[in-house]
Amino acid sequence: MKPSAQDDFFLAPDLVLLNHASYGLASRLVTSHADRIRQQIESDPTFFLGSHLTEHLRQATQTAAAALNLAPENTALCPNATSGAAALISSLPLAEDSVVVALETEYSSILRAWEVACTRVGATMIRVPVQLPFEGPDQLLFSLEALVPGPVTYLQMSLVSSSSAIHFPVTDIADWVHRRGGRLLLDAAHGPGHVPLEPLFWGVDAVFGTLHKWFPTLRPVGFLWLHESLAPHIKPAEISLSWDSSDLIERFSWPGTFDPVPRLSLDTAVKQWRSWHEQKLIEQCQELADHAVDLLTSVGARPTAAPSHLPPRLRGFVIDGLSVADVKGLLQEAGVRTWVGPGTAGECILRLSTHIYNDASDVETVAAQLKEALS
Template sequence: MKPAAVEDFALRSELIQFNHASYGLSSRRVIAEGERLRRQIESDPTLHLGSELTRRLAAQTISVAEMLGVDSTRLTLCTNATSAAAAIVASVPLNADSTVVVLDVEYSSIRRAWEIACAKAGARLVSVAVPVPFESAAALLAVLDDQVPGLVDYLQISAITSSTAFRMPAPALGAWVEQRGGRLIVDAAHVPGHIPLLPELWGAAAVFGTLHKWFPTLRPVGLLWLTPELDIRPAEVSLTWDSPDLVERFSWPGTFDPVPRLCTETAVAQWLEWQDAGLLDDCEQLADTADQAMVDIGARRTATTEFRPPRLRSFILDGVTAPQVKDALRVAGIRAWVGHGAGGECLLRLATHIYNDENDVDRVTNRIQEVLSR
């Protein structure tokens, strides 16, 4: 029998969902709130999409900032992580003397955004290969020292990497780039609702991410956190682009659907109920169960215990291809992220959530074991 919490979602009952980390999943409560808000907006768009909207978005931003434990004057909600990243990459000053360092485990579109920006400015882009399985912050710092001599303007990392799903040693990397005269940019797409958001501890100058991956909010809701000295503007020049207020600056990227942002308080409140009931702790225990089960059938972890996130795990599957694994899971009604790592290895990523149980772990493990044994 599935956990009672499965009723909180509209997920098809015959599916096994381990791909929560890709898109998240809106809860029925938040979907209902979104429908209410849409009816309200349509009753008087001139009012609800005008100046009133900025006030409401500011209130949502303050609520999110308080929950995440960060200064609300440094935080804004935005369309998604991609738009927040685009704002950063388009705004930071680059020239022919600049050096940007990007790790090869970063999300592909983020790497591409830096490639385009550096090419336009004539800046040097250095891609650094991260050892996988990831076992040591010291080893990565040694690679950086070896491959990146001299000054650095920006270092792009993820707090939790996407495909390989391991926690980066952000404070150590922040200290490294500061010693090189540069700034740390952090992709925190897998952070809010999963692990603490700690930009100042990380030594970050800018952090971008999403709420819709680990909170049950509607899609999409992005976030952007900035140090005061960085003047970051939206990539699209809209009516509020020149605003000195960070929230207002990102409140109107042209005509858009504000409902996902307006639902964040509802989503966070429900997430807190799950946390208080111990359901998120159960997810962590289930992730550990899945982790050991996958290793028992021959999968290899992408990181040692110190660097594994609570509810997101990735595995290297030797001797098989990503299409083989995708097809096997699809036929079995199992949804999980499968792809290739930077070195061409086949990766399987599992995200546990409150609708999963040990039967789900057994089914995905058995299916992967079948693929590996062919």
Template sequence: MKDLAYENFPFAPGVVQLNHASYGVTSRRVMCAAESARDRIEADPNIRLGAELVDLLRDRTARVAEAFALEPERITFCANATSAAAAVIASLPLTGADTVVVLDTEYSSIIRAWELAAARASANLVVVPVSLPFHSAEQLLDALDTAVPGSVRYLQMSLVSSSAAIRMPVERVAEWVRDRGGRLIVDAAHGPGHVPMTPSTWGAAAMFGTLHKWLPALRAVGLLWLAADLVDRVRPAEVSLTWDAPDLIERYSWPGTFDPVPRLTIDTALAQWAEWRARHLLAECEALADTGSRLLADCGAHPTAETAYLPPRLRAFVLEGVTVRQVKEATRAVPLRIWAGPGPRGECLLRFATHIYNDEPDLETLARTIKEVLTR
């Protein structure tokens, strides 16, 4: 699929890109659509950013809802997953008698946001450790039972954990939360365009995520889904001109002066993603991820999860006996773009993601580089 790289993406020559999961990668087609959209806005910004904008956002939101089988009246765009999480956490009621549960594999800023919210309300925050490698749903449920003997108000978990790249057993944890009288909040930053999202089936209270990680969209585009009883309650974290709007899409349509083009061109990104899927290119990416996993395991890297809990195109490994700095220095010299960072307990984690521009030699380059790091 290497011939698709420069045809579809503006990469610098020689860069091996295996980390679109961090920031996303915008395609040339979407960049072209964005240029046209910006020209249109600048031709008459008073109209394009005024009366016309909400209608256009409503249309694009409906397209996202259709693509991912979500209820259109329950979703809206927002700046990014962080802003959506801030809106949810700030809007939900929390008292000193409540317990909030988060997993230690959650995105660090989300954990920090819950720490601040719990401190303000004098609520109890419990951070539950997730052992690596992740073996089973029962392993996690046992950890939850041990750490949280009583009732729960909210539990925050990822659909796919970011650093450790674990496809979490959301359905099983949702049952556990309901049995404790609580509500589930799902971080789906790595959901849209990657793994199915069924928040209504899970009985979730809220789900937030991004559209620019796994779609070829401009950054940043966030997505917020709310249970029916929370549609009127959850307000943007920033108090803007539309903060009081009764309509969910309008409420999040104007977070102050901003660039709406990433949201307005999401239709182009969805269309291109659908074409890739129809041509089975994304299925080929999944096979490449399996190849990369096998090659890294042969080098002595340890997968963060058993096969049943691996995301289709995102994989992570524990690298023993080396530092994050060593991994970053070695991969940058190639140049090879991956993510490396500390795990929940200070482990050295390496994560890669496969896309339509990758081929097997990219994964062989990664494995060769990591083998050299591990055997120094």
């Protein structure tokens, strides 16, 4: 870890954190700003959580939309990616003759939510496996053609898969599902602050995700973007006081009593993230991720995707010959925090995410631990 990291974050000095992609990390600057907002709210909650809060949340939504290059009128903030997905799944029409297609690499709670919704109405759900390493769109399109025989109502996929860290070719899949008469719903939890969002160019109908993974904001804060044809119809999963509003931002502004501070401190997080870009720090993170691929490949790990489908700062590896428990144990003993878990075929997957507090010694520690265990 870079010594200067203590200036920006509260990280323990002897910790190697290569798991930024799971929970993100709020910076000292943002938490200081958030504390001031929270103290103001607590000085008079009746006033500061009153009617004018919606306008402050509208400003926060506009800040997020500008940072993500999304139209603010089609964007709403929500607690997290799960709540954004729940709003979509509970609002979209689903009937007995509906067909929902989902990639097996989807986040498990999203898959479960679709299973529950399909079971409730008797709809068909088809789960499509993704072979590792992922080589490109032809591989996935072949599986879709083989497993999905007819029309599609919705296809659920990720911009970047959570566990396997694959940057998927969204446009190719959008073209396929539209030819089948369906809509494409995109989980972009690993997009904001990491991979630019272009839903209209891609042909996506709805996007949900989080901002607290790659921006240095407090957690949780999520977002939902909707194609203009869907915006009037998607409502929060919880029926709150603002549920009936015709204004998308207002509709998602009050999910019951909640902590608005993560949303209200977004402006500071976005400014700091932009300053890191200007200083070329984010660019260095990608270079470090490339270095991690070279190092871990040299000791026997296998990248989960071809180079063209590797996300900038999130890299997954299949670790042959070791169990999930083995890899978790050896890295924890070395003071390293990463994500380790099973792939859809039961293989052991190690996922690293690099951030501005990391340096070459961090990924070298991981490579050394794997080399010793594998040898």
